[in-house]
Amino acid sequence: MPLHIKTPLLASSALSLAAGRSIALKMEALQPSGSFKLRGIGHACEHYKARGAQRFISSSGGNAGLAVAYAGRALAVPVTVVVPETTPLRARQLLDLEGAEVIVHGASWQEANERAQSMIGTADAFIHPFDNPLLWEGHASMIDEVAESGARPDAVVLTVGGGGLLSGVVEGLQRNGWGDVPVVAVETRGAASLGAAAAAGERVTLDAITTIATSLGAKQICARAFALLGQHPIRPVQVSDAEALDACARFLDDHRVLVEPACGASLALAYGAANILAPFNTVLMIVCGGSTMSLAQMQDWQQRAS
Structure with missing residues (x-):
């Protein structure tokens, strides 16, 4: 399902x-x-887990980040979400509730995304908020x-x-x-x-x-x-x-x-x-x-x- x-x-x-x-x-x-967001992100997370991903990394503190966090919890895969400093406290709290590790970095999504990209290891899958077939x-x-x-x-x-x-x-x-x-x-x-x-x-x-x-x-x-x-x-x-x-x-x-x-x-x-x-x-x-x-x-x- x-x-x-x-x-x-x-x-x-x-x-x-x-x-x-x-x-x-x-x-x-x-x-x-x-x-x-859960439709595409859930699909991507299931795909990457089947290929052996041991952690999901995202760069969004909004809808995409929450979808990754939800999918990771459902699939029993740890999730790290890098959010910019402008991300509201409510969004960070919701990510915490889903069990995601939250890292705050940069003044914009672009800066948070660069940080997330730098963290990708060989066993990680990066879940882009919007640019992925x-x-x-x-x-x-x-x-x-x-x-x-x-x-x-x-x-x-x-x-x-x-x-x-x-x-x-x-x-x-x-x-x-x-x-x-x-x-x-x-x-x-x-x-x-x-x-x-x-x-x-x-x-x-x-x-x-x-x-x-x-x-x-x-x-x-x-x-x-x-x-x-x-x-x-x-x-x-x-x-x-x-x-x-x-x-x-x-x-x-x-x-x-x-x-x-x-x-x-x-x-x-x-x-x-x-x-x-x-x-x-x-x-x-x-x-x-x-x-x-x-x-x-x-x-x-x-x-x-x-």
């Missing part, structure tokens, strides 16, 4: 009414680790589940950070014969590495990440996600932090599920930017989750944004 669960596919009356079209939700926030293969299983239901959407809406979810969803669409289904790829304006790459015609590195949606904080999109811009119908879209936060609050009221701003960015298209969805009658939204989000954090960010 895989480490992830088959998540509900819900028809959302509230979001459908707000957007003026049929909205279905793939509820990845209900994964045991709190986000879609095993992750994309695992993430694609969410589209397999949608296809099994027979609910073919006119478009899929998802959030983009480093590009792992985008790469996995497109792989899932293509392997289920849905290669013509467009993907609306949403970023917050302070972390729009996909949008910048699409505009430049090449992968570019952002000068800085200036969004509260820190899960989207990859300064450069992965090579696979960039290549998909020329291989699949993908529409990059950007929203503000305030729009993402508002969507989080409204989604909590509508579906009683708390998600992080990175997830709220996608939901914002239904709540406040429905014109972007105008060409589509039926839309699938990936509710990607948010392992470390709390109500107090959301309310604090809302006060700052007001």
Whole structure:
């Protein structure tokens, strides 16, 4: 049995009414680790354990790190997660609860990642947060589940950070014969590495990440996600932090599920930017989750944004 669960596919009356079209939700926030990341990371961890890995090393204090920690505990493999200094205390506590060794290093994910890479020994497996074909293969299983239901959407809406979810969803669409289904790829304006790459015609590195949606904080999109811009119908879209936060609050009221701003960015298209969805009658939204989000954090960010 895989480490992830088959998540509900819900028809959302509230979001459908707000957007003026049929909205279905793939509820990845209900994964045991709190986000879609467990699909691909669980798949990768099982693969590396079968090849003899005696420790998993990760460089994320957010959703990816928690997915690695959960998978390691389930597979009885020790886990070390290197997190940057900006990682919230709540995230570190959740990693501790899963039994992971937590090392704090650097002011950004890039610095934490360099430290994690330097620690890799011959018996270790490094679990990248988003740039690994095993992750994309695992993430694609969410589209397999949608296809099994027979609910073919006119478009899929998802959030983009480093590009792992985008790469996995497109792989899932293509392997289920849905290669013509467009993907609306949403970023917050302070972390729009996909949008910048699409505009430049090449992968570019952002000068800085200036969004509260820190899960989207990859300064450069992965090579696979960039290549998909020329291989699949993908529409990059950007929203503000305030729009993402508002969507989080409204989604909590509508579906009683708390998600992080990175997830709220996608939901914002239904709540406040429905014109972007105008060409589509039926839309699938990936509710990607948010392992470390709390109500107090959301309310604090809302006060700052007001």
